[in-house]
Amino acid sequence: MPRMTLIRLAGIIPVVLLVSAVIFGLLRLAPGDAADMLVSPEASEQEVAMARQRWGLDEPLPAQYLKFVVNMARLDFGKSFRYHEDVFSLIRLRMPATLELAAVSIVLASLLALPFGVLAAVRKGGVLDNLVSIVAIAGVSAPTFWMGILLVLVFSGELKLLPSSGRLPLGSDLVPVTGFNLIDALLAGRLDLLRQALMFLLLPAVTLALNMMGIITRVTRSAVIDVAQEDFVSTAVAKGLSRSRIVFRHLVPNALVPVTTIVGLELGALISGSIIVEVVFSWPGMGTLLYQAISVRDIPLTTGIVVVYTFIFILINILIDLAYLIIDPRVRAAQAK
Amino acid sequence: MMILNAKFLIGMLCLGLIVGMALGGQFLSPYDPDEQDLMSALEPPTIDHDGHIFGTDHLGRDVFARMVSGARVSLLIGACVVTLSGVFGVMAGALSGYWGGLRDVVVQKLVETFWAFPPILLALAILAFLGQSLANVIFALSVQRWIPYCRIARAQALVLRNKDFVAAAQVMGAGTSWVLYKHIIPNLISTTVVIATFSMATAILAEASLSFLGLGVPPSIATWGGMLSEGRTYVTTAWWVAVFPGLGIFVTVLGLNLLGDWLRDTFDPKETLNLR
Numbered sequence: 001m002p003r004m005t006l007i008r009l010a011g012i013i014p015v016v017l018l019v020s021a022v023i024f025g026l027l028r029l030a031p032g033d034a035a036d037m038l039v040s041p042e043a044s045e046q047e048v049a050m051a052r053q054r055w056g057l058d059e060p061l062p063a064q065y066l067k068f069v070v071n072m073a074r075l076d077f078g079k080s081f082r083y084h085e086d087v088f089s090l091i092r093l094r095m096p097a098t099l100e101l102a103a104v105s106i107v108l109a110s111l112l113a114l115p116f117g118v119l120a121a122v123r124k125g126g127v128l129d130n131l132v133s134i135v136a137i138a139g140v141s142a143p144t145f146w147m148g149i150l151l152v153l154v155f156s157g158e159l160k161l162l163p164s165s166g167r168l169p170l171g172s173d174l175v176p177v178t179g180f181n182l183i184d185a186l187l188a189g190r191l192d193l194l195r196q197a198l199m200f201l202l203l204p205a206v207t208l209a210l211n212m213m214g215i216i217t218r219v220t221r222s223a224v225i226d227v228a229q230e231d232f233v234s235t236a237v238a239k240g241l242s243r244s245r246i247v248f249r250h251l252v253p254n255a256l257v258p259v260t261t262i263v264g265l266e267l268g269a270l271i272s273g274s275i276i277v278e279v280v281f282s283w284p285g286m287g288t289l290l291y292q293a294i295s296v297r298d299i300p301l302t303t304g305i306v307v308v309y310t311f312i313f314i315l316i317n318i319l320i321d322l323a324y325l326i327i328d329p330r331v332r333a334a335q336a337k
Numbered sequence: 338m339m340i341l342n343a344k345f346l347i348g349m350l351c352l353g354l355i356v357g358m359a360l361g362g363q364f365l366s367p368y369d370p371d372e373q374d375l376m377s378a379l380e381p382p383t384i385d386h387d388g389h390i391f392g393t394d395h396l397g398r399d400v401f402a403r404m405v406s407g408a409r410v411s412l413l414i415g416a417c418v419v420t421l422s423g424v425f426g427v428m429a430g431a432l433s434g435y436w437g438g439l440r441d442v443v444v445q446k447l448v449e450t451f452w453a454f455p456p457i458l459l460a461l462a463i464l465a466f467l468g469q470s471l472a473n474v475i476f477a478l479s480v481q482r483w484i485p486y487c488r489i490a491r492a493q494a495l496v497l498r499n500k501d502f503v504a505a506a507q508v509m510g511a512g513t514s515w516v517l518y519k520h521i522i523p524n525l526i527s528t529t530v531v532i533a534t535f536s537m538a539t540a541i542l543a544e545a546s547l548s549f550l551g552l553g554v555p556p557s558i559a560t561w562g563g564m565l566s567e568g569r570t571y572v573t574t575a576w577w578v579a580v581f582p583g584l585g586i587f588v589t590v591l592g593l594n595l596l597g598d599w600l601r602d603t604f605d606p607k608e609t610l611n612l613r
Contacts, residue, residue: 018450023462030466137598141591143542145549146565146583149572157573272457276546280569291550294465306462313455 117220426486
């Protein structure tokens, strides 16, 4: 298994190179002089010359691309125009907020969607099944930002139960250690801060989760129905096993493979969705940073965030692939050959 | 098999409503979508004759008239994206599978590369670097959407190119384009239509998201996403400015998803399509 992991990891090198070539190509296709784009509009002649040298803009294209890749590999994206700071340190500061929101949303979505999917499949054609189908298709069709705005309208505007923007109240005395508010509050042993952090997290996380729930529920349902038609299920029924034992011991474990695939695919949607949800709820993560960078045409910062998001996505896909090895003994056996 | 089922009926109803609004909306509202009237800003919806049936926004513009404009933009972009990505994807996939060899490897590397980007992010990057215009939005949304067609077409071409009837056609002197046109593409139509329906739904959602972020169609044209983005500030005092445009997107996408489901059930109940 370590060998398989290494082979899989080596396989991403060409993908990473091709992906960075696409981003490099887009930067070069952009209208205007590349050097002018990479420095702020009020930069001096000297700064433009420095950028030219830094990114090798006087050299032929292949050499420029090489320099671009080397700079990416060193996580050196240059300086943001807007914040006058190193791009990667800006991203690193915002990353925990994004990861916290994404992790809570996917856990929330899976916790709700998996039981509903299994229940709908077990009672196929029943009232609950139909209800789940309707809610699922509506969840997929509603735009995330609209759901977010409606939730704000009801829970912050009308009921005044939950805050509508930010991660913590102004002047909060939470000391950042990991940058993950929930973990930091626990580390500090402050349950009041944990409660506050959860209150701020709830609306954005629910908005993001609602969007994913539909698909996860549908796939879980159809996966369980597919497995239920297998011979070993008939055998289990014939042996006189209890209903719960059949469901939890035979149906659910076998349905996990397609469900993992779809949860993995949904992580792409989760990344795109989180950019929008962060903007709606002024959540100070990478998504809002990207939004601000794009709106002031801060090219180094935009490039840096696009690269980081894409690499996170590629990495997640690899982890999902490796997860099959753990979940499905058949994959393990096939790979060992 | 029941042809007229609930999915089909509700789906058609939703789409009919939106298409009808895009085509005939101007007969229902006498207002210009861009005409400002600050004296009547944020007026609530009314059913009075010559009133604003969906209310007005913060600049006093008629929300219904802007919804009609938004419906046109959404449907136009959705249709362009689906046509462009569908034709390109089917051609690339069919050729890649039919030719095989090095050309197939190149196309598959392209697929792998574009699939490695998180969905909306690549579109965002394209618009951020290349600038905002209708053409760039259509291009940005098509850049990943050709891939599902390409995969299906390639798989089909790989199977069909070894069939006797294809060999017979080749023996009789048929060229690549003839074989593709007569033997491979006809076998792809039903699957392609299913993909196209779902793809149009995601394209319309993505266009609305881009416009919401201020990166879609230039803001001088009223779009559903743009209206929501502007209305967001006033949502607690004037719900209609954000609720109606969102409803427009929801009804359109719901209609397309229901029709896609129905088409999939009708054409091939076992087909599991992997779509974003």
